[in-house]
Amino acid sequence: MRPDPVSSGAFAAALFAPDLPPPEGLTGRQQFAPQRRFAVYRNNVTVSLVDALASIFPTVQNLVGEDFFRAMARLYVTAHPPTSPLLxxxxxxxxxxxxxxxxxxxxxxxxxxxxxxxxxLDAYHAADAEPLDPAALAQVSADDLPAILFRPHPATRVSRLTHAAGTICLRDRSGQSLEGVNPMAPEAVLITRPNFEVAIEVLPSGGATFFEALLAGETLGEACLAASAEDADIPALIGLSLTSGAFSKIDLTQESDRS
Structure with a gap:
């Protein structure tokens, strides 16, 4: 009598719980013990997920060392199995x-x-789009500038952080020393993907407020007003909005036409 097939739920539960025995109902070629083959498969799956985490978080691994990272990643894999086939x-x-x-x-x-x-990584896998031509703003009259709307590039991300993570990542990924970096200094970071290469930009004072406003659909005038409350260098931020690849186009829609 053939044993009942193993349910997918029981298989997955045992796969990511090394303290559990292999699920009942495993079958295989007679000369191989299915339990042993399952143990090998379970280890291979765990190793592949740990490798995936190492490729996603290379700076984290460099900061803690490979051995520490892989031990820590194994615990994460056990507690947080993947929910998508896309690694x-x-x-x-x-x-x-x-x-x-x-x-x-x-x-x-x-x-x-x-x-x-x-x-x-999210920016790397975002949809493609042509970055904004910096010359586009020169074609707008001075009277219309405050009402301009910037359309985000799909890869653009802004993050406010309580530590100097942007500087740490920039230096580590470019092979520079972290000497002199104060990791406890708060930073705001702009992540873009101009010309298909992901770029990390540590924003100056008011930068996060400025870019968050534009990404939320506020006008250039509104973004400038919000950032000016933080003593921002407005011309520098406008220049960065044109050259960073954070946006794909501008609309000359008047503020009264926005829905």
Missing amino acids: FTYGESFPTFLENFPPAADLPFLADVARIERLW
Whole structure:
């Protein structure tokens, strides 16, 4: 009599719980023990997910060391199995996991570094679009400038952080030393993908407010007004909005026409 087939739920539960025995009902070639083959498969799946996390969070791994990272990642994989067949979507909750991982408590900036690396990957996989031509603004009359609407590039992300994660990621990914970096300094970061290469920009004072306003659909005039309350360099921020690749087009729609 053939044993009942293993349910997908029982198989998945045992796959990501190394303390559980293999599910009942496993079958295989007579010369191989199915339990042994399952153990090998379980280890291979875990290793592949740990490798995926290492590729998504290379700076986190460099900060803690490979051995520590892989041990930590194994615990994450066990607690947070993937919910999608697309590996690049894995690890979205990894920053929160790091915030609550006691062995990493002496590196409080680690979670913010992971957030930047996760946003980097999201920007990398975002839809394609032509970046805004910087010359576009020169064709707008001075009277119409305050009412301009900027249309975001699909890859654009802005993040406010309580640590210097943007600077840490920039230096680490370019092979520069982290000497002199104060990891506890708050930063705001703009992530874009001009010309198909993801870029990280640490924003100056008022930068996050300025870009968040434009990304939310507010006019250039409204964004400038909001950022000016933080002593922002408005001309520099406008220049960055044109050259960073954060936007794909501008609309000359008057403010009264917005819905």
